[in-house]
Amino acid sequence: MSQVNISPSDTLGALPRIPSWATSTRAKSEDEIAFQSGAALALLHTVLACAEVPQALLRERLALRAAEANVRMSGRFERIGELRDEVHLLRPGDTPGPAGAIYMQWRRVISRQISLGALSKALPDLPAQDMATWLDMARGSPIRQATAVFATVLAENKSDETVALILADAALSRACGWKHLVPLLALGLRSRDLRCTGSDLHTAIGKATIEAATEAVTMARDLAQRSARLEAARAKLRAKGAEKAVALFLSRDALAPMALNDAMSGRAARRFCQRLVDLGVVRELTGRDTFRIYGV
Known part of the structure; x- marks a missing residue:
């Protein structure tokens, strides 16, 4: 079965490196670090405005990487594959x-776009007033606000690195003028x-x-290429619900076939995912014969 081929220059020419x-990260002085981090954020800002980059998919993949690192900080050992299994194989009510x-x-x-309401939904155990106070107290450059x-x-939630990391990213993203965290x-x-202060x-x-x-920009370039291949494959997809399924793949880090049940039957979803693998536009991410998960 023929794969979909496109030239990298077709999609990557507008994306900066x-x-x-x-x-x-060898810089020692505060001025050097401030200069380099500002340059890196400025280039990432450009990438986040590029239509060639599937922005929702990029955020999803960064969220997975952040979760993996966050879990490791908490002393647990789950890695990316295990995190995907825990979330994407959940049954209703689990x-x-x-x-x-x-x-x-x-x-x-x-x-969702950055707002107090969105953060409250993501962190329901944290009083909204506390979040508003912390975010509004930040001043200065994006790095200083995040710090x-x-x-x-x-300091106020010593056992919860997740809350500190999420709200610091919210402060950084908001200071950079980004709509989403x-x-x-x-x-x-x-x-x-x-432990630093x-x-x-x-x-x-x-x-x-x-x-x-740096990792985000590199990831964006890769996802721009992969998403362009999937977009180019649309004309070869005849299955009912294919358009909705492709849109999901372009906005989610990974999908189990059952996630496509609103677009097609379970059996059709499994065939459709395999069709995308055969075309070379989607990967099977687990290496298993059952309980498979797919992603761009």
């Missing part, structure tokens, strides 16, 4: 384990960074931003 001088619950928090917080929120929230800080912070924490968050923005 972060230059090597901006990706180095609840995920602790790691899956963290992943679901990240997915909820990136699914201030992270430090304050972690973009998960970044968890991708670059290390467990030891959670003052200028050490500011430095750690600056370096984490450089690392995470």
Whole structure:
């Protein structure tokens, strides 16, 4: 069965690359880190405005990476494959384990535009007034705002790194003028960074931003290419509900065939997913013969 081929230049020409001088985390001085993190955020800002990038899918994949890092910080050992299983194989009425619950928090917080209401839905156990106070107290550059929120929230919620990371990303994203929260800080912070304070924490968050923005831009370029291949395959897809299914794949990190039940029957969904794999536009992500999960 023929695969879908497109030239990388067809989709990647408009997307910037972060230059090597901006990706180095060897910078020691606060001024160097501020300059490099600002450059990395500026280039990511450009990528987040590119129509070629499937923005919802990019946020979903960053949320998965953030959840994996977040889970590791909490002392658990679940990795990406296990997180996907916990969430995407849930049956109606089931609840995920602790790691899956963290992943679901990240997915909820990136699914809506940044607002106090959206954050309250993602973090229902946290008083909205507290969140508003923490976010409104931040001043200065995006890195300084993220640092201030992270430090304050972690000090008041010592056992909950998830809340601190989400709200710090919300402060950073809002300061950058982004409509949606973009998960970044968890991708670059290390467990030891959670114990930093003052200028050490500011430095750690600056370096984490450089690392995470670099990964996000690289991921965006890859997803632009992959999504273009899937878009090009639309003409070959004759199944009923194919348009709705393709739209889901372009906005979700991963899907089990049962997630397509609103568009087609369970049997048709399994055939449709295999068809996309045969065309080379979707990957089977588990390596299993049963309980399979697919993604762009």
